[in-house]
Amino acid sequence: MLSRLASAIGRNWGFTGALLLFAALFIGYHMLHPRGFSTAVFIQNANESVVIGFLAMAQTVPVLMRGLDLSVGAVMTLTNTIASHVVTGTPVQMIGGMVLTLVAGTGFGLMNGLIVVYGRIQPIIATLATGAVASGMALLIRPSPGGDISSDLNWALTNAIFDFAETLGFAEGGNAAWLQPIANIPVPLVIMFVFGICVWVPFKRTVTGRTVYAVGSAEGAAYMSGLPVSRAKIAAFTLAGYFAGCAGLYLAIQTSSGNADINQAGAYTLNSIAAVVLGGTSLLGGVGGAIGSLIGAGILRTISFYFRILSIDPLMQSLIEGLVLLAAVSIGALRTFRVKNTLELFR
Amino acid sequence: MTDPTELIRLQKVSRYFGGITALKDVDFSCSAGTVHGILGENGAGKSTLIKILSGVLSPSEGQVVVDGKPVRYRSPTEAAADGIVCIFQELSLIPDLSVAENIFIDQPPRRFGLIDAAAQRRMAESVLARIKCEDVDPDARVRDLSLSRRQMVEIAKAISKNPRVLILDEATSALTSRDVQTVYDLLAELTADKVASLFISHRMQEVDALCDRLSVFRNGRHIQSFNKGDLRESEIVRLMIGRDIEAQYPHKPAPNTGQNTGQNTASTEALRVCDLRWESALKGVDLTIRRGEILGLGGLDGQGQKELLLALFGVLKGVRGRVELNGAPFVPASPAMCKSAAMALVPEDRKTEGLMLSLSIADNLLLPNYRAVSRGALIDPTLAAREIESAIAKLQIKTASADASVETLSGGNQQKVVIAKWLALNPEVILLNDPTRGIDVGTKQEIYTLIRDLASSGKAILLYSTDYAELIGCCDRVSVLYDGQVVSELHGRELTEEALVAAALNLQTEEAAC
Numbered sequence: 099m100l101s102r103l104a105s106a107i108g109r110n111w112g113f114t115g116a117l118l119l120f121a122a123l124f125i126g127y128h129m130l131h132p133r134g135f136s137t138a139v140f141i142q143n144a145n146e147s148v149v150i151g152f153l154a155m156a157q158t159v160p161v162l163m164r165g166l167d168l169s170v171g172a173v174m175t176l177t178n179t180i181a182s183h184v185v186t187g188t189p190v191q192m193i194g195g196m197v198l199t200l201v202a203g204t205g206f207g208l209m210n211g212l213i214v215v216y217g218r219i220q221p222i223i224a225t226l227a228t229g230a231v232a233s234g235m236a237l238l239i240r241p242s243p244g245g246d247i248s249s250d251l252n253w254a255l256t257n258a259i260f261d262f263a264e265t266l267g268f269a270e271g272g273n274a275a276w277l278q279p280i281a282n283i284p285v286p287l288v289i290m291f292v293f294g295i296c297v298w299v300p301f302k303r304t305v306t307g308r309t310v311y312a313v314g315s316a317e318g319a320a321y322m323s324g325l326p327v328s329r330a331k332i333a334a335f336t337l338a339g340y341f342a343g344c345a346g347l348y349l350a351i352q353t354s355s356g357n358a359d360i361n362q363a364g365a366y367t368l369n370s371i372a373a374v375v376l377g378g379t380s381l382l383g384g385v386g387g388a389i390g391s392l393i394g395a396g397i398l399r400t401i402s403f404y405f406r407i408l409s410i411d412p413l414m415q416s417l418i419e420g421l422v423l424l425a426a427v428s429i430g431a432l433r434t435f436r437v438k439n440t441l442e443l444f445r
Numbered sequence: 446m447t448d449p450t451e452l453i454r455l456q457k458v459s460r461y462f463g464g465i466t467a468l469k470d471v472d473f474s475c476s477a478g479t480v481h482g483i484l485g486e487n488g489a490g491k492s493t494l495i496k497i498l499s500g501v502l503s504p505s506e507g508q509v510v511v512d513g514k515p516v517r518y519r520s521p522t523e524a525a526a527d528g529i530v531c532i533f534q535e536l537s538l539i540p541d542l543s544v545a546e547n548i549f550i551d552q553p554p555r556r557f558g559l560i561d562a563a564a565q566r567r568m569a570e571s572v573l574a575r576i577k578c579e580d581v582d583p584d585a586r587v588r589d590l591s592l593s594r595r596q597m598v599e600i601a602k603a604i605s606k607n608p609r610v611l612i613l614d615e616a617t618s619a620l621t622s623r624d625v626q627t628v629y630d631l632l633a634e635l636t637a638d639k640v641a642s643l644f645i646s647h648r649m650q651e652v653d654a655l656c657d658r659l660s661v662f663r664n665g666r667h668i669q670s671f672n673k674g675d676l677r678e679s680e681i682v683r684l685m686i687g688r689d690i691e692a693q694y695p696h697k698p699a700p701n702t703g704q705n706t707g708q709n710t711a712s713t714e715a716l717r718v719c720d721l722r723w724e725s726a727l728k729g730v731d732l733t734i735r736r737g738e739i740l741g742l743g744g745l746d747g748q749g750q751k752e753l754l755l756a757l758f759g760v761l762k763g764v765r766g767r768v769e770l771n772g773a774p775f776v777p778a779s780p781a782m783c784k785s786a787a788m789a790l791v792p793e794d795r796k797t798e799g800l801m802l803s804l805s806i807a808d809n810l811l812l813p814n815y816r817a818v819s820r821g822a823l824i825d826p827t828l829a830a831r832e833i834e835s836a837i838a839k840l841q842i843k844t845a846s847a848d849a850s851v852e853t854l855s856g857g858n859q860q861k862v863v864i865a866k867w868l869a870l871n872p873e874v875i876l877l878n879d880p881t882r883g884i885d886v887g888t889k890q891e892i893y894t895l896i897r898d899l900a901s902s903g904k905a906i907l908l909y910s911t912d913y914a915e916l917i918g919c920c921d922r923v924s925v926l927y928d929g930q931v932v933s934e935l936h937g938r939e940l941t942e943e944a945l946v947a948a949a950l951n952l953q954t955e956e957a958a959c
Contacts, residue, residue: 303559315541322537324522324551384541441760
C-alpha cells in the first residue's frame, strides 16, 4: 500500500511539489500575519480565491487536451455582466438567474468546442477570436459597471456556513448542534467543492474525461483506439465554459455587481494559465489535473496576500508573482538534470 | 461453395489514394480456426488490406463481407464491435495513461456510469497474466515501459476485446524471444477457440512456424494463396518479389586472421571500448571494431545493446569507461560532437529520432550536412540538388520527387533516407540500431549490400540486430551482450544460430567447462 502511494507520488511529482509549496506559503503567511490564524482572515482569503480557482479549473481541461483556451477570462466577464442583470428578485428568480448564467457560460464553451472540432481551427486562435466576441458582448450588456445583486445573497455566500444558515433561516438560524462542527467553514470553499471538484472528479472518470487525457497525450493513438475524440474535445471546451461561468457568477455575487472590465479579463486568462502550470499540469497535454490547478491558484493568491501583511509596495506584486512563477517552473525543469538519457529531453 | 467457417471475404476490393493504386481487385478470404500469413514486400498493399479489414479505411471499390453479410466500417470501433481487432505496427497506446487504462481504453469497466478503477486494475492483471506479463505493473505509465513491454500491452489490449478475427501487423518485430514464444502459444490457444488470425511478418521463420495458410501480395494485387508446405521458401520469395533472390546476404571477405603481419594492428582499429559503464544497463563493456569490418551486437533484447549505441553517440550522461577513436582517447559528450568526429548513428525509431517526417526528402537528406552544400552563409541550390540526386541514386530511394515529404515513403525507403543523410557526411564509424526492423525482404537485401560495401571501403560498422539470421549473414564478428557485458565473441565458423542462442542465454560457461 505504502509503495503504491510512493509510486503514485513519483508519477505526480508536479502535483506533490505544488502541494508542498502551497502548504509552505500558507503556513508562512499565517505565522507572519499580525493576528495569527483567524477565521475572518481565512474566509476573506477564500472569497478572494474562488474566481481564479474556477478559472484555473476552466483552463485545465483544454490544456490537458493540448490546447489553450484564451477566452476563459472573457467568458467570466460576460457571465459576470449577465448575472448582474438576471440574479435579482425573489429567491426562485435568483436561482433561475444563476442557472441561466451558468447555462450561458457552458453554452459559450460548447460553441468554442464546436468551432474547434468542426471548424478545424486551432484552439488558441479560435478562442482568441471568441474571447474578443465575449468581451464585446459583455460591453453591450453592461456598458458601465453596475447592477444590484441582493446584499443578503452576497452575505450568505461570502461568509461562513453559520452565516449562510442564519441568513437563509435554517438549522435553527445556524445554531443547531449538528451544524457546529462545520459552522466555521467558509461558504466559498463549499461552493468550490460542490460546483468545482464534484463536477471535475466524476468527469475525469468517464470515458470522455479519459479521452481528454488520451488526446493530449497521443491524439492519433486515441483515434486508432476507437475513442470519442471529437466528443472529448467539445466536452473539454464546454466544461471550460461551465467553470468560467461559475467564476463569473461568483464574481457578480461577491461584488454585488457586474463590470465589463476587459483588462481584468485578459489578466485573469493569463493568471489561469500560470495557475495551471504551477499546479503541475503539462502544457504538452496528457498530464495533470484540475485539483492541481486549484492549488496553483491558491499559490498565486497566497503570494498576493503577503503584500498586505508585509507592507511591500503593491507595485511590486506583478514583478514578484512573475519571479515566483519562473522559479516554480525552473524547479520543475531541474529534473532534466537527472535525466541520464539526453534523448528523453526531446520527447 | 461458401465455406461455413469463413469469417471474412473481400470481393474485388480496390483502394486508391489520389492517383496511386494501393490495392487492385483483391479477392481474399479467411476462416475461423486458422492462422493466415500475409506476405509481401513493403508497398505490396498489406497495410492497406489490414486498414480496410479493421475499419481504418473504406474500400474505393468492391465489397467486404463478414459472416456472409456485406459491411462498411467507418471506424476501428465498428470493426471491433464485429470482433475484428488489429494489433497495429504503429503503436496505438496513449503514453501518459496507465497500462490498465490503456488495455481497457474504449470499453472500461464501469460502476454507476463511471470508470471503476479497482475492477479495471484487477482485469488488467488477469489479462497480463494470460500473456505472461506479470512483471508489468497495471498502474505504470506506458511512457515508462520499454518498447517490447509496450508491444505486449498492445497485445493485451487486443485480446481483452475477445476478438473473432485477430490481425497482427508485425506485432512480434519488437518483442524479445521469450515474448515471441508467449505470442505463439497464445495464437495456438486462440486458434483452438475458433479465432481467425491474420499474421503479417517479415520474418520468414515465424510465418513458417505459425501459419496454416499463406497469401502473397505484390504491387497491390493478391498473387496467390496456398497451404503451408505447398511451396518451398525460395518459391515463396520469388512470388513476393517477382524475381529470384540469389543469396540473401552479400559475400563476406575472408576473415583477416593476422596474415598481414607487417601491418600494425592498432592502426586498423577504428573504435576501442574499454570497461564502459552506465547506470544499471552497462556493466563494463569491452569491444573493438576494425576498419573494414562489420561487428554485430547480439543477445536477447534489453541486455544493454541500445544503451551501448546511445552511449557511444554521446546521448547518455554519466557514462564511465574509456573510448578510443582511431587510437586517440575520445569522450562522446553529445551527438553533435560525435558527428564532427565522423561517427554516425542510425537510431532505433526512424520516425521520431531519424527523420523529420513532415519535411521533404531533400531537406531530410541535407539536414546534417548543410555546410557541405553552402557557399559562405547561403545554401547553393546547384550543389544541394547534386548532393540530393546522388544520395537518391546511390541508395535507390523510390520516390517521384525529392520534394515529397518523407511521410509519403514506405518504411524501407524512409530507412534509406536515414542512412543516406549520414553517408553524405562520410562517417568513419557507423552505428546501426536494428536498421531493418519492419522492412521488406527486397529492401533489406539492398541495405545488407550497402552495409557490406561501406565496410569494404574501410568504414567500421557496429550493427545491432534482433534477427539472428541477419547477424550471422551480415557480420564478420558478433559480440553477444548479456546483462550489460560482452559474454562471448563469435566469428567465422563459430557464427551459427545455435552458438548465438547459447551465448545470448549465457550458456557459454558450460561449454567452456567441457
